[in-house]
Amino acid sequence: MKVMKFGGTSVGRPERMQQVKELITKGDEPVITVLSALSGTTNALVSIGDAMAEGNRELAKENIDKLEAHYQTFIKDLLKSEKGYSRGKNIVSEHFEFLNIILKISFSEALSKDILAQGELLSTKLFSAYLEENNIDHVLLPALEFMSIDADDEPQVATIRQRLSALLSQHKNKKLFITQGYICRNARGEVDNLKRGGSDYSASLIAAAINASVCEIWTDIDGMHNNDPRVVKKTRPVEQLSFEEAAELAYFGAKILHPASIWPAQFYKVPVKLLNTMQPSAAGTLIAEQAGSVGAKAVAAKDGIISINIKSSRMLLAYGFLRKIFEVFEKYKTSIDMITTSEVAVSVTIDNKIHLKQIVKELEPFGTIGVESDFTIISVVGNEISQTPHILKNLFESLEPVPVRMVSYGGSKHNISLLVPSTEKTKTLQLLNKGLFGLD
Ligand code: ADP
Ligand code: ASP
Ligand code: MG
Numbered sequence: 001m002k003v004m005k006f007g008g009t010s011v012g013r014p015e016r017m018q019q020v021k022e023l024i025t026k027g028d029e030p031v032i033t034v035l036s037a038l039s040g041t042t043n044a045l046v047s048i049g050d051a052m053a054e055g056n057r058e059l060a061k062e063n064i065d066k067l068e069a070h071y072q073t074f075i076k077d078l079l080k081s082e083k084g085y086s087r088g089k090n091i092v093s094e095h096f097e098f099l100n101i102i103l104k105i106s107f108s109e110a111l112s113k114d115i116l117a118q119g120e121l122l123s124t125k126l127f128s129a130y131l132e133e134n135n136i137d138h139v140l141l142p143a144l145e146f147m148s149i150d151a152d153d154e155p156q157v158a159t160i161r162q163r164l165s166a167l168l169s170q171h172k173n174k175k176l177f178i179t180q181g182y183i184c185r186n187a188r189g190e191v192d193n194l195k196r197g198g199s200d201y202s203a204s205l206i207a208a209a210i211n212a213s214v215c216e217i218w219t220d221i222d223g224m225h226n227n228d229p230r231v232v233k234k235t236r237p238v239e240q241l242s243f244e245e246a247a248e249l250a251y252f253g254a255k256i257l258h259p260a261s262i263w264p265a266q267f268y269k270v271p272v273k274l275l276n277t278m279q280p281s282a283a284g285t286l287i288a289e290q291a292g293s294v295g296a297k298a299v300a301a302k303d304g305i306i307s308i309n310i311k312s313s314r315m316l317l318a319y320g321f322l323r324k325i326f327e328v329f330e331k332y333k334t335s336i337d338m339i340t341t342s343e344v345a346v347s348v349t350i351d352n353k354i355h356l357k358q359i360v361k362e363l364e365p366f367g368t369i370g371v372e373s374d375f376t377i378i379s380v381v382g383n384e385i386s387q388t389p390h391i392l393k394n395l396f397e398s399l400e401p402v403p404v405r406m407v408s409y410g411g412s413k414h415n416i417s418l419l420v421p422s423t424e425k426t427k428t429l430q431l432l433n434k435g436l437f438g439l440d
Contacts, residue, residue, distance in 0.1 A: 001030045003212045005181060005203035008039035009220040010277035011123050014078040017130055019277055020218075025136060029213065030175040032141070032206055035127060036182065036199040037119025038074070041067065045119055048099070049112040057103055064103070068096045075126065084133035091125045110190045117144075117191045120180035120199070128178055138176040141167055147184035147202060149192060155184065155201075157264055161209035168210070179206070200261035204272065208264035215265050215272045217257070222276040223285030224249060224256055226298045227433050231426055234439040238285050240292030245381050246272070248415045252379035253302035262287070291383030291414075296391065296436045298381050301425050304351055305337065305375040307405065308360070311345040312367025321366070322346065328362045337377060338408045338417055347406055349377065349419060375405065376425040380416045380436065387413070398435025402428050 006020050024033050037045075044067045051060035075088035095118050102111060120143070128140045146163035149155050168177070181199025186192035194201045200217055207215035221229065223237035224246065241249070243266035250257035256274060265272045265287070272287040286292075310325060325346060329336055332355035336348045345367075350356075356371070363369050385391060386409065395416065406419035420428050433439045 001032065001210055001212055003032050003034060003203050003207040003210075003215045005034040005199055005215070005217050006036065006277060007199065007217075007219045008036045008041070010218050011035055011127065012039035014074060016277065017078060017127055019280075020127070021131065021134065021136065023218065023277070023280060024176065030177075032177045032179060032210065032212075034179055034181045034199060034203045034206060035120065035123045037123050040070075041119035041122070042116065042182075042196070045116050049115045052103070052107045052115075053112065055107075060103055061100075064096065064099045068092065071096070071122065071126075078126065078130055079133055081133050084129055087129045087132070088126055091122065091129060095122050113191050113193060116193055117180075117183045120182050124178050124180050131176075131178070136176065137174065138178055139171045139174050141177050141179040143180040143183050143202065144185055144191060147180075147194075147205070149184055149186050149194070151187040153186070153192075155194070155205050155264075157205060157208045157268065160205055164206065164209050194258070194260075197255070197258040200258040201264075204261045204264040204270075207270045207272075208268035211268065212270050215270050216275055217261075217272060218275050218277045219256060220276065220278060221256065222279055222282035223274045224254060224287075224298060226437050226439070227429055228254070228299075228301060230255075231301070231429050232433050232439075234433065236437075236439070237283070238297050239283065240286045240288065240290070241297065242289060242291035242383055242414070243272075243287060244412070245291060245297060245383060245414050246287040248379060248381045248412070249298055249300045251302075252377055252381070252415075252417070253300040254298070294382065294384040295388045296380055296382040296385055299429060299432050299436070300379050300381065301429060302337075302351065302377045302379070303422055303425070305349050305377050305419065305422075306351070306353055306356065306371065306373045307347055307349050307375055307419065308363070309345060309347045309370040309372075310363055310367050311370070313344055314367065325363065325366060328359055331362070332359055334359060338406055338419060340406050340408065349375065349406070374422045375419050376422045376428075378418045378420055378425070378428050378432070380418075380432065381414055383414050385414050385416060386410055391416070394435055395432075398431045399428060402431065 024031050048060050048063045071092045079085040079088040131138050181202040182193050184192050225235035227235045229235045247262035251259045275284040276282050334350050334352050338349040340347050402424050404418050408417040
């Protein structure tokens with residue numbers, strides 16, 4: 001059995017859904033198809049939730065109506081038979097009635113998750129209606145019955161496996177399953193989600209849970225590129241990445257993959273393929289245990305980074321100092337991305353400022369604390385990169401005009417990270433494109 005996940009743009013237009021139908025019905029192997037919401041929908045649902053949180057129900061209502069109009073047009077183009085269209089109309093009515101009812105209830109965090117879930121529920125139900133109209137036998141598997149996160153908001157593959165196997169065993173002779181990406185239930189049994197871009201994570205968790213032969217991530221580009229195509233003009237796809245390389249790129253900002261989406265596939269040894277729905281014959285990128293080749297393969301950028309510097313002469317020749325500092329971050333469940341130390345100072349970076357004030361307050365007894373924001377981590381990723389001849393020379397020669405603030409080298413064999421002011425991000429990515437990949 002394999003998993004095929006289609007992102008927002010891959011299902012965002014009626015003709016794309018037709019393409020998805022072709023792709024999932026091609027082979028003989030049973031398939032679990034994971035769908036995102038139609039492109040733009042989750043953003044619209046976020047703004048509906050935000051308007052409600054601010055008490056601006058008029059704006060929320062306006063946005064709900066706008067989104068509903070979009071879906072009304074969508075089903076007209078997607079479902080051509082009378083029966084199919086009337087089914088589509090019922091699905092759209094059901095979900096927009098729900099949103100209109102929510103509008104009257106007092107707003108809460110749990111309610112906002114219910115709002116966000118409507119996108120994937122709509123896309124999968126409409127796609128199922130479309131398959132039905134085309135007489136394609138399939139089963140719609142409700143993700144809310146098997147995808148879950150625990151009290152620490154972490155998904156557990158064993159639990160997902162147990163629930164999903166039970167569902168699948170009710171449909172032993174079926175070969176095509178459709179389910180929602182992104183949405184899940186939390187430990188309190190409420191509707192929740194795997195954070196933005198989370199359908200990739202759903203796909204990888206499902207692939208791990210069923211020991212899939214492959215987890216295919218179908219999107220709007222032909223694989224992982226060597227640089228961010230939203231920032232740099234000339235980029236090219238990378239043929240193969242190891243799980244470690246892909247995980248680093250995803251974590252450090254390559255939007256094509258959710259930051260956590262690689263570990264389930266890696267742990268359960270399921271190869272991942274990144275493929276292009278708009279160009280299905282393109283090779284894409286294979287992510288597997290083997291890296292395929294050595295040297296710098298790609299760079300990625302992660303914005304919104306805060307640097308915290310702790311300076312103290314008490315650090316000199318003292319032991320246990322770093323532990324005490326790390327304990328503060330642990331207490332506030334704030335993970336550190338980069339760290340550099342000197343004999344009298346330590347600098348760390350974080351990407352989550354929710355507890356910044358408390359963290360700084362608790363660090364103050366250890367020394368002088370400096371906080372600076374608006375940084376970007378640039379990660380250069382590649383197998384055995386630290387052993388690649390002249391890599392540091394090339395890197396620093398290319399980046400001569402950039403005021404690099406921190407460097408992390410040697411922590412892993414396949415990553416070199418640099419901290420730069422966010423205003424320098426575009427320039428840095430462009431210079432690296434030329435300096436490391438010879439692309440102008
Ligand atoms: P989907 O809706 O299919 O999940 P996403 O928008 O989440 O698609 O991810 C695909 C997008 O990721 C691409 O269109 C591209 O702009 C962006 N992206 C950022 N970095 C990279 C990269 N290194 N390689 C490929 N795509 C990237
Ligand atoms: N629809 C969700 C989002 O836009 C999940 C996803 O697309 O992966 O974030
Ligand atoms: Mg995505």
